[in-house]
Structure formats: C-alpha cells, structure tokens
Amino acid sequence: MKSLFEVISFTIKDMVKRKSFIISNIIILLIIVVGFNVPKFLGADTKNAEEVTVLDNTNIFEGKLDELNNSFKELGYDVVIDKTSKIDEIKNKVQNEEITSAIILTENENGLNFEYVVNGMGLTTSIPTDVINAIQLTYQNMQLSKLGIPEDKLPMLNTGNNIQVVSLSSDESSGNIFIMMILSIVLFYAIYFYAYQVSTAITVEKTSRIIETLVTSTSPKIIVLGKTIGIGIVGIIQTLVLILVAVICAKVFLPGEMLSMILEMTKLSPQIIGIIAIYYLLGYSLYALLYALTGSTVSKPEEVQSANGPVAILAVIGFYLSYFTMMNPTSNLNEIAALVPISSPFCMPFRVMMGLSDTNEIILSIIILVVTILLVAHISIKIYSSAILNYGEKINLKKMFKMYKSKN
Helix, strand or coil: CHHHHHHHHHHHHHHHHCHHHHHHHHHHHHHHHHHHCHHHHCCCCCCCCEEEEEECCCCCCCCHHHHHHHHHHHCCEEEEEECCCCHHHHHHHHHCCCCCEEEEEEEECCEEEEEEEECCCCCCCCCCHHHHHHHHHHHHHHHHHHCCCCHHHHHHHCCCCCCCCCCCCCCCCCCCHHHHHHHHHHHHHHHHHHHHHHHHHHHHHHHCCHHHHHHHHCCHHHHHHHHHHHHHHHHHHHHHHHHHHHHHHHHHHCCHHHHHHHHHHCCCCHHHHHHHHHHHHHHHHHHHHHHHHHHCCCCCHHHHHHHCHHHHHHHHHHHHHHHHHCCCCCCHHHHHHCCCCCCHHHHHHHHHHHCCCCHHHHHHHHHHHHHHHHHHHHHHHHHHHHHCCCCCCCCCHHHHHHHHHCCC
16 A cells, blocks of 8 residues: 555656646646636626617607616616717717717607617627617507507516427436536546546656666556556646636636626536546546556657557547537437446536436446446556566557466
C-alpha cells in the first residue's frame, strides 16, 4: 500500500510541475473568464430593466397606456409614454443615444401599426415582444369595448391557444436536451483528455529510463494503478477548480436574467450529480487503463499518437454512439448505448437526466462497466509487465498476444 501511495504522489507531483499543464490551465481559465464576458463585450444589457420609449402622439389609447406601467415593470421594461414628440424627434433621440429604443404607434384602417426604432441591430438586440403584446391586447380590448362587448367577457375573447403535448410512448423524456448534450460533451472530453495523459506519462518515463527505477522498487501492477489514480486525482481537482471558476464568473459577469435562465435549464439533483461522478470515474478508469496499455508498447514519444489510435477510435465511436442516439432518446439504440462499456459513461448520465432509466438499468450498466474495467486492468497489467522494459521497435498485436499468454 505504501508503494501505491508513493507512485500516486510521484505522478501527481510530476503532472502539476509540467509547463504544458500550467500553461494549459492558464489558457483555459482565461477562456472561461473571457467567455463569460462575451455578452458584455457584445453590448448585452445588464441593467435590471430595459428602457423603451412608446410614442402615442395621436392619443390612440386615450391615456390607457399609463395604466400598463406596472405591468411593463413586471416584464422587466422601464417604459416611458411620450404623447407630445414627433416621429422625427423620437428617431433623432434614438440616433443621438438620448434614449435606448422607441416603439412608434400609428393607426390606419387595418388597425394598429408598430415601428420599433433602435440605433443599430446587433447580436444582442431583441424586439420587446412582451411590451408590444401588452399594447396590442390593450388596443384589442378598446376596440371590442367600443363594439359594446362587456368588459368581463373580454378575457374569454383574448385567450390564447393552450397546447398540451401528450406522448404516447411508454418512456417520457423531460429536461433541456441541448444542455444535457453539452454536459455529455464536457464529460467525454474530460474523460478522454485525462485518460490520454496516462499513456503520455508512461511513455515519457519509459523514454527517460525513470521506469527502470520504479520497476525495481515496486511491481508493475502498482505502477499501472498508481499512474491511473494519480492522474485521475489531478483531473478531478482540475475539473472542480474550472467548474468553480466558471460558476464565479457566471455570477459576476452574466446578466441576472441570463444567469437565471441557465440555472433553470441546468437543474441538477444530488442523484444526477452522483451518477455523473460515478460514470466519470468509471469511464476514466476504463480509458486510462487502455491508454496505459498502449503507452507501454512504444519506445519513443512520437509514436504515442499512432499507438493510441485504436483506443481513440473506440472513444470516438462510444461518444458518437451515445451522442447521436440522444436525438431519439427513447430508441432501442439509446438503451444499448447506455449498456455498452465504451459509450455508457457518456450516455447513461444523459438518460438519467432525461428520466428514461430505472434503477435496474443503471445497476446493470455499472456492473457491465466494472467487469469490463477489471478485465482491461488484468490484460493491461499483464502486457505492461512484459512490455514496459522493451526498448526495441513498437510492439504489434501479435507480440502483445504472446506477452499476455506468457507466464512471466
């Protein structure tokens, strides 16, 4: 046990001291900070209320717009009713940035016309549809009242369409699919990136002959497990730090409404967080052990990428198998992807977030994944023991098979 902790400690220290690790973290942190400032850079309105001037210089509403001020404030708009300015004056004020935007109201035989005036259309510019709808509703009620319809009957005439979606499938999905797909992508890259580091670390140590010292002081099994656990710990800490920085940046830099919308779409219960953590650890363990195997079969750092090719292909196949089945989450293929070991770490958390999987399915998926990890660990350690001190040409599949069958 002492040897295992020594290998884990050595691996962690070696990882965090690398210039590539330090520089990549700085770059990622800068990207997070800049990314959460994009709405501000693009001119997104971070104020509590958006200022809108409504021009009714012909008194179409007979003063009734003043009664809507409280409703406008509840919608998040600071509306100013202008009854005296001319149209050209209002446009000049917008152009000179004296006012932010204006809604010009005119009336003809076809009814009420709206003209929304802004200084320039940008990526963050949006039409205040809530204000326009409220004004339109008031105008309709005025016209209906003039026709002699009682005021208590007006709400019935203005009732919108109430549409309820009924799914006939026995499995119903819920939640924001887009956000869940993004989380699945993040989970994939976290697992893939840190697992890949195991292969790189083993190859570097093998090339520098550090591995010879390690082998003489401990067993190959301890080295493989220590490398896998050590890099995994660094990955977990790095991931948590990045998430913490992202959360802080979101609260500091994002507009309140935008932040509320994101939090609304990313509601994560303790159960879902637990499932994500379990599949993160299991998925990382599976691919880290596979990369430990490929890392021990090469003798030069430049050969790592080609040796890791088959494992990378498996990872990509597993991810896309889960990702594309998310388009139809109740399909049989999605259920299969949640059980296949190469894809279940990316697919099963998605199914849990969608409310599509039961306890038995989750347990079965975890059992299959754990059994696969134990099998891969056995094969990886066996081949690693024979291949780690090989400094000749790259080991092919035939030689790997012979090493596994060997009793040494």
